Amino acid sequence: MTARITRRQLVQRGAAGVTLLSLPGLLAACGGGGGGGGGQLNDVLRFSNWPLYIDVDEKTKKHPTLDAFTKETGIKVDYFEDINDNATYFAKIQGPLGQGRGIDRDLIVMTDSSRFPALLIKKGWLEKLDRDRIPNIGNLVDAQASPPFDPDRSYSLPWQSGMTGIAWNEDVTGPVTSVDQLFNDPKLKGKVTVLSEFADSIGLTMLSNGDDPSKVTEESFARALATIQKAVDSGQIRQFTGNDYAQPLTKGDIAAAVAWSGDVVQLLADNPKLKWAIPEKGGMIWTDNMLIPQGGSAPTASTYMNFVYDPKIAARIAAYVNYVTPVKGAREELAKTDPETAKNALIFPTDDMLSQVHQFDAEALQNDDYQARWQKVLGA
Known part of the structure; x- marks a missing residue:
């Protein structure tokens, strides 16, 4: 991207919202999803997300946590900011998924209150998480443990909430x-x-x-x-x-x-x-959820999920995107480097606040x- 605008500038222009964060989308509707299932990790994770929804080094325009993931695991990340809105993105992917094909992605992010995560589960168009590769799932905040659309978190993990x-x-x-x-x-x-x-x-x-x-x-x-x-x-x-x-x-x-x-x-x-x-x-409360589309590599995607559920990594992402992190311990980690942001209850709601949202x-x-x-x- 050139001449990257900040998230606040994007909101000021009325171009995107927190829950809906939208920019034009692009989908490669080809078969395959980075190698499909099985127990092997792929060399590349293909990850579709909303724009301005991950940490960015404003000087290099790189994503520090993605680079850290590659350094730790050896897995390169092809990162796509190609989700315009839930309905439009679903319209793009339902054709190949309905034909039993993959969408050339291992990980996508969609909003629970849009109805589409539940619909993807119902149609059998998602791969189950490889939970053995996600020991950090224990860091999931209690309020997000059992959503109505996926009570056992078999197919989803929160990315960020609002x-x-x-x-x-x-x-x-x-x-x-x-x-x-x-x-x-x-x-x-x-x-x-x-x-x-x-x-x-x-x-x-x-x-x-x-x-x-x-x-x-x-x-x-x-x-x-x-x-x-x-x-x-x-x-x-x-x-x-x-x-x-x-x-x-x-x-x-x-x-x-x-x-x-x-x-x-x-x-x-x-x-x-x-x-x-x-x-x-x-x-x-609404949540944007990480999902593994049909044909995506569950081991590779799950390895990444585990990485971002490390509180130190979650804190780095939260400090940039300013959404509600679903990871226990992230606030404490962020307080070490950015105490003012860590005190913001709209980014790190108190337990009392979380008890009031549904x-x-x-x-x-x-x-x-x-x-x-x-x-x-x-x-x-």
Whole structure:
């Protein structure tokens, strides 16, 4: 890449969000996946990830942790920043995978709340982890041990996570601490945005209604939908957004938003009056997961997973990307070199914060009727 922009500049341009981090994608839809299964390590790991989602030496433009992995294991990494968004990437890979072919990748990263990791598992298009090669899996934080889409973590390990809550601009409003306030406070009318992402906004609203987003029922879904529709009809909600709420919030054009924690980390440099919090009745957590696509080398990919689950390595990645690391001990390691970043609770949530966030029902994400009804609320 030439003239590489920083992650914060990318957010400022409204080009990508924390959960959705997007740039144009490129997929080699050829057969094979670096040699397939078996017990042998390959000489090369072919790794597809989102842009600006791994540590970079700004002078050399190299990835220090990838170089360290090669030095330690002898495995070269062909690293591709070719995942534009979950839906687009899935559309590219489903053809070859559906024909029983590989996609020339050993490792890909996709978001659990997008429904696609669960769909890949259901269709049998993923290789199982080679857990014997991942002793560091014991460093996985407890809150991520058993997600609804992969309860035993047979097919996935978290890469990074983020939280969904409420952000507000203190130049415009006081604290906005609940979804009920966001949707009903007359002082906020017409100054609120809500994420168009199904799991984020439906999940927060379910929590506000006293329902469990990890176990969606027709009744709880209908209640959440009605709550949001009412706020749309009343004019409380100005619009549904991706991360393009970022600049209006920073400038004070909107007062409050359903927002991703990582966006606020990035935007604080421009406006320290921005605040983010988990709503009183709870927030949502999403995770970008490392997955081994059909035909990929499970031993090689699993060896890399073990490497990045070393707290020292996880700390180096977290210090650059500013997402929530899933690795125990990373904060303590980072505190040795960057104590201020290590203190940031939006990057290293406290146990109390993690106890307040919830994952969304994987089966509900696959419900076409729910998706169609949500699209209707969005006006699509």
